[in-house]
Amino acid sequence: MEFDQAVTQLATLVETLERDGDERALLLLALVDDVHRPGIEQIVAGEFERPEALALRSMYGLAPVDQTTEAEEALDEIRPYIESHGGALELVEVRDGVVSVRMTGSCNGCAASAMTLRRGIEEKLRERLDWFEEVVALEPEPQDDDGSLPLLQIQQVPKPAASNGAADSQLLQIGKLKKPVFVDVGRLDELPPGTSKAVDVDGNSVLILNIDDEPYAFANVCPAAGGRLPLEGARLTDGVLVCPWHNCAYDARSGKRVDDEPGEPALAVLPIAVRDGVLKVAANAS
Ligand code: FES
Known part of the structure; x- marks a missing residue:
């Protein structure tokens, strides 16, 4: 009008x-x-x-939008993805084209979170902000221990050299080296090759996998984010297990990292056996 x-x-x-x-x-x-x-x-x-x-x-949309608001709006576009993975993204500061952020929640301490920051967030900021120069990921702030424990506490110790001369091999030690107690967790033919599933073994969550009809078992926890998030739902492809949270990749047989963070902690391998087609896992942690 x-x-x-x-x-x-x-x-x-x-x-x-x-x-x-x-x-x-x-x-x-x-x-x-x-x-x-x-x-x-x-x-x-x-x-x-x-x-x-x-x-x-x-x-009336006539005021200049400050850079902090612009950065917040750009980050809002990627927050749903991060939050869907149990993380959170905090904007700490904007100065001279540098956007400082901090990942919290389940992303805290996960090496893959840093990759998420470098790639996804930087890409989004560059796309949205013509003044953007660089993103800086700040260290997580120290937090009080919230009392949460990893699903399974397992320690790996060097095997005594005197036992059989294989001094470099590793022995899975659970508590005080208790004799493994194997528990039935279903039949191998109910777990198709290339699939995995989480099972309960005496109160411990265990992820069992079938690779070419060979079963493997790991504690159902990804060590990448402080050992708080389950591996269940991980993608299993060509002998590689990719964590569903931030895509850390592990050798699905040895549990070792096989992505670009090879020094990071490996998955906790658990003893598994098949007897008369029945899968048996030992996870007696106490
Ligand atoms: S929890 Fe971050 S990759 Fe597994």
Whole structure:
């Protein structure tokens, strides 16, 4: 509608409302005036940055958007993905084109989180912000121990050299080297090759896999994010197990990392056997 036409119609409407004594409509008009007038007076006086003037300009999309707000809006586009993986993304600071962020939640301490930051977040910021130069991932802030424990506490210790001369091999030690107690966890032919599933073994969650009809078992926990997130749902392809949370990749037989972080902790391997087609896993951790 043309400006002049709108002014005429508004004047007519106000006249009608006043004549009819429509109190709610008149209150609405008074409030609109109260909200607009101080800002308009400041703008007329050239005081564009005063709070009311800024608020009024923002209402009509006429205020410059600051870089922090722009960065927050860009990060909002990638937050749902991070949150769907149990993490959270905090914007810490924007300065001279450098956006400093911090990953928290399940991403805290996960080496793959850093990769997520470098790739996904940087890509999004570069796409959205023409002033963007660099993203900096800050270290997670130290947190109080929340008392949460890994699903299974397993320790690997060197095998004594005297036992059979294989000094470099590793022995899985559970608690005080208790004799493994094997527990039935179903039949091998119920776990098709190339698949995995989580099973409960005396209260411990264990991930069992079938690779070419050879079964393997690991504690159902990814060590990458402080050992708090389950591996269940990991993709198993060509002997590689990829964690569903942040895509850390492990050798599905040895449990060792096979991505670009080879020094990071391996999966905890558990003894597994097949007897008469029945899978048996030992996970006695205490
Ligand atoms: S929890 Fe981050 S890759 Fe597994």
